[in-house]
Amino acid sequence: MSNMPMPRDQIITQINELLSKHGFDTSNIYDRSCFDLVARKELLLLLMKVLVNVEGFSVAHAQEIKRVARTFFGSPLLIGLKSKNEVLEENVVYERHGIPVIAPSTLRNIVVEEVYPEIFADRGGYYVEIDGQIVKEMREQHNLSLKDLADLAHVSRETIYKYETGRVRAQPETAFLLENILNMRITLSVNLFAVPPNEEETEIKSGEPRELVDLGFGVINTTRTPFDALVRAEATSKKAESLITDLEKNRNQKVLQKMANNLHDLSAVIGTDAVFIMENKNAKECIDGLPVVKSWEISEMKDPSEFLKMIAERKECS
Incomplete structure (x- = not known):
């Protein structure tokens, strides 16, 4: 085999x-x-x-x-x-x-x-996170002192105290031994599905096209994606409206149609709009059902709502 x-x-x-x-x-x-x-x-x-x-x-x-x-x-x-x-x-x-x-x-x-x-790998081996509040509650229910529980788990009293106060992580073997002693699950699942924290405060201020930036949008240019940029409406509300945006780069019609298919696909799964931004004044108002907005049109807009309205009007055009 x-x-x-x-x-x-x-x-x-x-x-x-x-x-x-x-x-x-x-x-x-x-x-x-x-x-x-x-x-x-x-x-x-x-x-x-x-x-x-x-x-x-x-x-x-x-x-x-x-x-x-x-x-x-x-x-x-x-x-x-x-x-x-x-x-x-x-x-x-x-x-x-x-x-x-x-x-x-x-x-x-x-x-x-x-x-x-529940187990994550880090330098030095494998570890788990312990729910310290549960450990403390179950220890007290069993009428065990810190030292009593430490002796049973073959660790120090200080280590049990650090588990209970969330100051240290544990090796899996120790955590599972504590679970057997306390007859209760005490380990926490690893949070795999967290949204990444914002690491780059200026990332949405330096993008292109400048017409969208000047209109009040945040633009994030990308180089390793099936599109060219992301547009985020910087509104006062916490939930910003997001658009997948593709910028024309002297691409022929066949390439643009392939990209339109990709943008349709991604926008459907992600749940957002997709749009072409075109320099060509003679470009059609859509490519394979995907709205097209020309740069000169954006430069004449007064606020982001006009851009969003134009996209809505040109959706699924023939």
């Missing part, structure tokens, strides 16, 4: 089928992007990159997938088979450039069994 790893495209196909079978809306597969697949189920939006060896995931790809995920309140996730020469273990969460990393079998357990990993 061969020990060769499964081909990457086969892993992506299996993940796509798994998610589709269990209620996720999934996108096309985008091989030369910071993400290979986007999937949504209710409020959960996943942007996934799949690699056989996760060491091939660069800082640049990590930064870009985090930008896109932040804009759409999504969760970036890296799925792989190994790191260097070490096989990624099932139900263990790893990390690469600030992106959580799991094996395909871990994703399957989450999707099919709703079993979420």
Whole structure:
């Protein structure tokens, strides 16, 4: 029997089928992007990159997938088979450039069994987070002092105190021993689906086209995605309206039609609008059902609402 790893495209196909079978809306597969697949189920939006060896995931790809995920309140996730020469273990969460990393079998357990990993890998080994309040409550219910519980778990009194006050993480063996002693689950699942924190305060102020920036939008240019930029309406409300935007770069009609198909696909899964921004004054008002807005039209607008209104009017034009 061969020990060769499964081909990457086969892993992506299996993940796509798994998610589709269990209620996720999934996108096309985008091989030369910071993400290979986007999937949504209710409020959960996943942007996934799949690699056989996760060491091939660069800082640049990590930064870009985090930008896109932040804009759409999504969760970036890296799925792989190994790191260097070490096989990624099932139900263990790893990390690469600030992106959580799991094996395909871990994703399957989450999707099919709703079993979420509790163990994460870090320098020095494997660890778990402990619910210190539960430990304290159960210790007191069992009429155990800090020293009593420490002796039973073969750790120091100070360590038990740090567990209860959330100051240290635990090795899995110690945590599972405490669970047996207290007859209660005390470990916390790893939060795989967090939205990345905002790391770049100026990222939405330096984009192109300048017409949209001048109109009051935040623009995030991208280089490793099936589109050219993201547009975010900087309104006073907490929920900003997001648009996938494609900027014309002397592309021929065939390329634009292919990009229109990609934008349709992604906008449907993500749940946002998509639009072409064109310099050509003679361009049609839509490409394959995707609205087209010309730069000169934006320059004559007074506020973001006019841009959003034009997109709505040109949707699904013939």
